[in-house]
């Protein structure tokens with residue numbers, strides 16, 4: 248099958264080519280899929296996209312019109328694709344539902360520890376030959392209450408690691424798993440109670456109409472003053488403007504973000520020679536208690552290998568017209 252692979256990054260090329268084993272002709276394209284770039288898929292049978300490509304109805308219509316029948320996502324999240332529209336256009340779509348929940352969970356913990364122990368500040372100081380410890384005081388994770396919002400594949404691993412740290416763990420999920428929870432002393436509760444009791448809150452729910460801005464001004468007001476909040480899930484779970492106001496007041500004491508609601512066009516790219524146009528992220532970057540990474544929580548060799556292998560398996564199923572266990576249906 249001839250596949251237009253949009254948003255191809257240097258770090259994943261070898262993994263994709265190795266997994267394809269010459270079975271599929273991969274056209275590795277750097278641009279993101281959008282209305283303007285859709286034409287690059289001309290003469291292909293399938294399009295392969297990543298998290299910040301545009302999978303809206305108009306774009307799908309355009310690629311359908313040039314003959315694309317298959318859409319394969321190199322991601323678990325699919326909130327950026329209009330699956331109903333794809334289905335109506337007769338296009339089969341599939342994702343990589345799981346590639347390494349450990350990668351994302353471990354990065355979540357890395358953000359917590361780096362913020363708590365002020366590792367970035369300490370590193371920068373030492374490069375200036377400033378070996379003072381003033382201002383670097385952290386807190387013991389042991390004994391603190393961690394609130395996990397979403398206890399699916401990633402949230403559970405985060406909870407299990409934090410259990411190992413000796414944290415008390417509270418969780419909120421619309422589909423609680425009490426058997427799992429009892430093994431790690433996890434207590435399911437309502438979201439507002441979780442917010443009011445937790446020292447650390449970490450988000451692991453998908454972006455849906457119910458979870459959009461699940462963290463907003465009202466909910467932040469219920470949190471403990473100085474709470475640590477981490478989001479490695481999807482940017483729009485958090486109302487960023489409300490979070491900035493809470494950072495200014497000290498209500499949020501630490502913020503770790505691997506995702507940002509306006510990350511499309513910004514994250515994954517080198518903008519070091521550009522003028523930053525996004526005033527919200529510019530403000531976020533001024534806080535010394537905010538740590539931002541550029542949607543890299545998934546980025547381990549294990550995850551890249553698994554993403555590539557599953558993507559190629561999905562293409563194999565589509566080419567052979569067989570059932571695909573990772574198929575997305577409306």
Ligand code: NAD
Pocket residue numbers: 323324344348351396397398399400401402419420421422451452453454455457458479480481505506542543544545546
């Ligand atoms: P998952 O589907 O295994 O788990 C999600 C959990 O959220 C489920 O238990 C579900 O019941 C729960 N949930 C759904 N709606 C909810 C709601 N309204 N309130 C509370 N809980 C709700 O997903 P996962 O693989 O654990 O992924 C979690 C998040 O991480 C997703 O947003 C995904 O897009 C994101 N993610 C980020 C990266 C990254 O690199 N930063 C990589 C992979 C996944």
